[in-house]
Each structure stands twice: as C-alpha cells, then as structure tokens.
Amino acid sequence: MHHMKKYFTEGLIQFTILLSLIGVRVDVDSYLNGYFSPLVIEADGGPSSAFIQTPLHQYRDTADGYLVHPKCPEFDSHHVWSRRLLEEVRSLGSPARFHTHLSAWLVQLEPGDQPSSDHGEPDQLADNVLHEADHNNSEACLSQTEEAIKDEEEEISLNPLNQLTHSSNLEQGGLFSSSALPPPLSGLELHSGWQDLLSDFDDFDSLVPQHMPDLDVDLQNPISYNASLQDAMVTGGGDYRPDPPRGESQATSHQSTSLFRLESTNSSHSDSPPEAASALPMPLFSLSANSSHNETSHSAVGGYLDEAVFEQINLLGLDGLGSMDPQMLNRIEDSIESLWLEDFDSDSGLSLESSSRSPASTSSTSSSSSDSFCEDEGGATGYSSEVESVFTKGGACASACYDWTPVNLNENIWHDHTYSLQMPEDHTPQSWSPPLKGIKQEMLSEDECEPEELSRDGRRLQALGLPFSASQIVNMPVEDFLELLEGRGLSMSEVTLLRDVRRRGKNKLAAQNCRKRKLDAILGLQGEVDALTARRNALLRERSQTTKALSAAAESFEALSQDVLSQLRDEYGQPLSPQQYTIHFGANGRIVVRPRTHTARSTTTGGKTVKRKKDKKP
DNA sequence: GGGCGCTGTCATCTG
DNA sequence: CTCAGATGACAGCGC
Numbered sequence: 001m002h003h004m005k006k007y008f009t010e011g012l013i014q015f016t017i018l019l020s021l022i023g024v025r026v027d028v029d030s031y032l033n034g035y036f037s038p039l040v041i042e043a044d045g046g047p048s049s050a051f052i053q054t055p056l057h058q059y060r061d062t063a064d065g066y067l068v069h070p071k072c073p074e075f076d077s078h079h080v081w082s083r084r085l086l087e088e089v090r091s092l093g094s095p096a097r098f099h100t101h102l103s104a105w106l107v108q109l110e111p112g113d114q115p116s117s118d119h120g121e122p123d124q125l126a127d128n129v130l131h132e133a134d135h136n137n138s139e140a141c142l143s144q145t146e147e148a149i150k151d152e153e154e155e156i157s158l159n160p161l162n163q164l165t166h167s168s169n170l171e172q173g174g175l176f177s178s179s180a181l182p183p184p185l186s187g188l189e190l191h192s193g194w195q196d197l198l199s200d201f202d203d204f205d206s207l208v209p210q211h212m213p214d215l216d217v218d219l220q221n222p223i224s225y226n227a228s229l230q231d232a233m234v235t236g237g238g239d240y241r242p243d244p245p246r247g248e249s250q251a252t253s254h255q256s257t258s259l260f261r262l263e264s265t266n267s268s269h270s271d272s273p274p275e276a277a278s279a280l281p282m283p284l285f286s287l288s289a290n291s292s293h294n295e296t297s298h299s300a301v302g303g304y305l306d307e308a309v310f311e312q313i314n315l316l317g318l319d320g321l322g323s324m325d326p327q328m329l330n331r332i333e334d335s336i337e338s339l340w341l342e343d344f345d346s347d348s349g350l351s352l353e354s355s356s357r358s359p360a361s362t363s364s365t366s367s368s369s370s371d372s373f374c375e376d377e378g379g380a381t382g383y384s385s386e387v388e389s390v391f392t393k394g395g396a397c398a399s400a401c402y403d404w405t406p407v408n409l410n411e412n413i414w415h416d417h418t419y420s421l422q423m424p425e426d427h428t429p430q431s432w433s434p435p436l437k438g439i440k441q442e443m444l445s446e447d448e449c450e451p452e453e454l455s456r457d458g459r460r461l462q463a464l465g466l467p468f469s470a471s472q473i474v475n476m477p478v479e480d481f482l483e484l485l486e487g488r489g490l491s492m493s494e495v496t497l498l499r500d501v502r503r504r505g506k507n508k509l510a511a512q513n514c515r516k517r518k519l520d521a522i523l524g525l526q527g528e529v530d531a532l533t534a535r536r537n538a539l540l541r542e543r544s545q546t547t548k549a550l551s552a553a554a555e556s557f558e559a560l561s562q563d564v565l566s567q568l569r570d571e572y573g574q575p576l577s578p579q580q581y582t583i584h585f586g587a588n589g590r591i592v593v594r595p596r597t598h599t600a601r602s603t604t605t606g607g608k609t610v611k612r613k614k615d616k617k618p
Numbered sequence: 619g620g621g622c623g624c625t626g627t628c629a630t631c632t633g
Numbered sequence: 634c635t636c637a638g639a640t641g642a643c644a645g646c647g648c
Contacts, residue, residue: 503628503637504627507627507628507638512626514639
C-alpha cells in the first residue's frame with residue numbers, strides 16, 4: 001500500500017508530463033480554466049498551502065546542459081520546456097514508433113516515514129502531498145492521506161518521458177529529502193476513472209499511429225503532377241528540372257543505370273539506330289517526371305547529370321564507330337564526299353535542324369523538342385530580303401566551293417550554356433565541326449528528317465554566296481565569327497547580314513530556352529502548390545485527431561482528479577469532495593489541492609497587498 | 619473566321 | 634563599349 005500511494009501521486013505527475021507531451025496544456029492554468037472552469041487557480045500556495053511538489057522542471061533545468069535557478073523566469077515556464085521536449089520527441093521520428101512507458105503513482109508524505117534513499121527506483125520515491133484544506137487560509141498539512149493507487153504501467157516507454165521520470169525522481173530526492181514513503185494503504189479499489197484514463201490513452205496511443213501513417217504517406221509520397229508539358233521539353237543532357245525525391249531518384253537511378261549500361265556496352269550512342277538511342281532519355285524523364293517538390297535530392301540530380309554527361313561524352317567521342325552497324329557505316333562511307341558538299345547545302349537556317357536531328361540530339365532530347373527544330377521556320381515572316389528569292393540551293397552548292405575552312409569547334413561547343421535543355425543539341429559538334437564527323441552525323445540524321453528547306457537567313461546566306469549555314473554562323477565562336485567578318489573582305493551588307501543571322505539565331509535559342517524555363521517554373525510552382533496542399537491536408541488531419549485525443553485526455557483528467565480528491569482527506573480526516581476542491585498544477589511544478597470556492601485567491605491576495613501598501617503610504 | 623499554341627523576331631535590359 | 638544572354642512583346646503560321 002505504501003507503494004501504491006506513491007504510484008498514485010506520481011501518476012499525477014506522469015499524467016501532467018504526458019499531457020505536455022501530447023501537446024495538452026502543460027501550462028495547466030489556462031488549461032484548467034478552459035476545460036474545468038470551476039477549478040481554482042492559484043499561483044502560489046505559500047508555505048501553508050497544501051501542494052504536491054512535482055519535479056516537472058527538472059529536465060528543463062538541465063536540458064540545456066546547465067542548471068537553471070528556480071528564480072529564473074524561465075523556471076516558471078515549464079510549458080515552454082515541455083513543448084521543447086515534445087518537439088525533441090517528435091524530431092526523433094514518427095510517434096507511431098514510440099513506446100511510452102507511463103507509470104502512475106500516488107505518493108503521500110507520511111511524517112514518520114524516512115526519506116527514500118534510492119531514487120532510481122520508482123517505487124521508492126516520495127512526494128509531499130500537502131493539502132490546503134483550510135477555507136480560512138489556515139492550511140494544514142494532510143499527513144493522513146491513506147490511499148494510493150497503482151493503476152497500471154502502460155508500456156509505451158517513451159525515452160524522454162522516462163528521462164523525465166528519472167529526473168523527477170532525482171528532484172524529489174533532492175528537494176524533499178525529508179519526505180518519506182507512506183505506507184501503502186490497502187483496500188483501495190481502482191477507480192473507474194483510472195480505467196477510463198488508461199483506455200483513453202490507449203485510444204490516444206492508437207490515434208497517433210492511425211493518423212501518422214497518413215502523414216507519412218503524404219509527406220513521403222511526392223505529389224505527382226502531370227508532367228506532359230515538361231515531358232515535351234526536357235532533354236537529357238544537363239537537364240534542368242526540379243529535384244526529384246530521393247525515393248524516386250533511386251528507382252530512376254537504378255533503371256536509368258541499366259539503360260545506360262545497355263547503351264554504353266554497345267558503344268552505340270552515335271551509332272545505334274535513333275529508336276534505340278532515343279530510348280534513353282524518355283524513360284529517364286518518365287521516371288523523374290513525377291517529381292516532388294517537398295524534398296530535394298541533389299544526389300538524384302547528380303545522378304541524372306552524371307548520366308547525361310556520360311551520354312554526352314559518348315556522343316562526342318567516335319569510339320562508337322567501331323561497333324557501328326556495318327550497313328550504316330557503308331552508307332556513310334559511300335556518301336562522305338557528297339555529304340561534304342551537302343553539309344553546307346543542306347543548311348536549314350536558324351532552326352538548327354541538323355544538330356537536333358543528329359543521333360546525339362535524338363538521344364538527349366525529347367521528341368517534341370526535336371520536332372520543333374525539324375520543321376521549317378515558323379513564326380514571324382514579315383522579314384523581307386532582296387536576295388532570298390534570287391538564289392536557290394544550287395547557288396548555295398556552288399558557293400560551297402569557297403575556300404572556307406571551319407575551325408575546329410570541338411573545344412568551343414560547350415561555351416555559354418545558361419540553360420541546359422537546348423544547348424547540348426544546339427552546340428553539338430556536327431553543326432560546326434570537322435567535316436567527317438559532321439557528315440556522318442548528318443548522314444544519320446537524314447533517315448529521320450528529310451532535307452529541309454532553307455530558312456530565310458539560310459537563303460540570304462546563300463544569296464551572298466557565303467559557304468556556311470546559319471547554324472554554323474550562330475554556333476561558331478565569336479573569335480571565329482569576327483575573323484570571318486574581317487578576313488574575307490565582305491561588304492557591309494554581308495557583314496550586317498551575318499551579324500543579323502547570328503543575332504537572330506542566338507536570340508531564337510535564347511527565346512526557346514526562356515520559354516522552357518518559364519514552363520519549368522510553372523510546373524515547379526504547380527508541384528509546390530500540390531505538395532503544400534497535401535501538407536496542409538495532413539496537418540489538418542493531425543490537428544483534428546490531436547484535438548480528439550486532447551478531449552479524451554481532458555475527460556480522463558477530470559475523472560482522475562475527482563478520483564484523487566476522493567481519496568484524499570482533510571485535516572479532520574474527511575474525504576475531500578471533488579465539488580469543493582480542485583487539483584491545480586502550478587507553473588513551478590507544484591500540484592496544489594485547493595478549494596474551488598477560493599477562486600483567484602492569488603489575485604485577491606495581490607490586490608489586498610496593493611491595498612495595504614496604498615493604505616500605508618498616506 | 620476566331621481562338622489558341624508555337625515559333626521567330628525585335629527591343630530592351632542586365633551582367 | 635561590346636557581347637551574350639534573358640525576357641517581354643509582337644506577329645505569323647498551323648491546327
């Protein structure tokens with residue numbers, strides 16, 4: 001029975017702790033005001049007040065690695081600490097994985113008892129139970145409380161809670177060395193309130209796992225959005241997209257890795273049929289399209305980039321020729337000479353179709369993107385040129401005999417890429433590269449795109465008899481372009497035309513990139529909206545369930561308080577009526593039993609004090 | 619024929 | 634100052 005008393009009292013302590021952990025008012029004052037309006041709140045019972053010392057602030061005082069003096073203002077705001085503790089508990093992971101060990105004791109001071117020497121054992125702890133039983137402000141220590149109830153030990157084993165329990169034990173031992181363990185009382189029956197309390201907490205314990213998985217699902221499962229628009233514009237190399245979630249990135253990485261191996265072993269990025277080559281980027285993107293914006297994974301992006309870089313390396317290299325399809329290779333070899341001339345003749349103008357139709361671009365760009373480049377020029381057509389109607393392809397073919405030796409741009413093809421979607425294909429070597437490679441890739445691209453008509457700028461260039469295409473002018477380095485302008489004795493009109501062609505071509509690419517960025521931004525924002533919406537819904541569900549749990553805990557608390565009061569005795573040995581007394585959890589960790597009729601006593605006292613001071617002053 | 623989307627182009631700003 | 638890129642605005646084209 002001695003132990004049961006202690007358990008019962010400690011149960012109040014633990015119950016308060018538990019309330020703080022679940023977000024229920026650790027600041028019991030307003031909580032009691034809100035839920036139990038009849039309860040009396042008293043800030044300080046004073047030396048004669050009946051109270052129960054509770055060590056709720058022990059953990060707080062030492063949580064930060066230093067002791068906080070009880071006079072410290074922080075000392076009184078244990079609810080702040082409790083919230084911090086709760087946050088720490090939550091930070092450990094899903095509460096669904098927690099087990100909370102809830103032990104409830106009722107401990108009462110027995111004047112004759114000896115202090116407990118072993119504070120590590122919960123059943124040897126002692127609490128002071130002082131009752132403010134005097135309605136006339138004459139409190140008497142109720143040392144004859146007889147009952148203790150040990151209800152149950154709920155095996156929920158929450159570590160911080162256990163720490164708290166131990167800390168409370170230590171504080172009890174330190175602060176109340178004189179307290180003694182009361183002898184356990186026999187004959188006490190477990191009040192139904194305890195059962196309700198425990199059952200409610202069972203419900204609460206089940207509530208959290210019930211809704212937390214939902215939260216986990218909501219938080220971990222990324223918000224997917226229709227990425228068809230993005231799908232139409234994302235390319236493989238140096239892609240720019242929102243960071244995919246880690247989970248998907250792993251899957252993506254796995255699958256894309258297999259795909260990459262398939263192609264790398266064949267060494268056929270530039271040699272394989274376009275269908276096979278184009279098979280890589282689309283699965284890559286399709287897997288990454290359902291990207292979430294909740295979480296980012298740089299590693300996942302890095303995986304994409306790594307593969308894209310590796311892919312581009314394969315594209316740039318010619319090592320794949322060794323494993324090239326012999327039939328295709330024969331076709332290329334038979335056509336080298338003619339294509340060497342057609343390379344300039346087949347200029348498609350600013351649209352840069354040749355590059356986009358190469359296997360390299362095919363393997364790194366989406367179909368929609370390449371389609372836009374394959375088609376003839378569109379858009380504004382108001383531009384008129386006095387020369388574009390004069391020359392035809394034949395003229396350009398004749399002009400191809402110019403002694404024009406394009407510089408090797410392999411070392412310059414990756415310059416000034418600000419947006420990655422378009423640049424890899426626009427700056428691929430074939431558009432401005434040594435003849436052999438460019439011709440081979442041009443040859444490969446012929447299978448999938450018919451020779452296109454010249455753009456306006458291309459026709460203008462042909463009209464001027466310049467032996468290069470608009471794409472070459474656009475993609476050549478500025479040094480080479482200046483050399484071209486200055487070293488060939490071009491007229492002012494020709495120089496102007498070349499500058500305009502280059503400017504328009506650059507701007508066209510810039511416009512394309514800009515539009516893609518805009519679309520990506522829209523998609524990204526949409527994804528964020530979806531993710532935030534899901535997060536909001538999850539939080540609303542959590543709040544609802546927490547509110548339910550709080551209500552259940554409040555009801556249990558009320559029942560428990562009544563039960564505790566019914567077990568206590570006043571100075572005359574009479575049981576305390578729950579209608580006349582209330583249990584108050586003070587901010588300083590004390591549990592005080594106060595009569596309900598003495599509402600706002602502290603304020604009244606304060607007012608009296610002020611009155612006295614005012615009266616003394618005159 | 620009008621709406622809409624795509625694209626090219628121009629003008630302008632910025633680094 | 635020049636250059637390259639970014640971007641809003643406009644216009645043409647095709648569906």
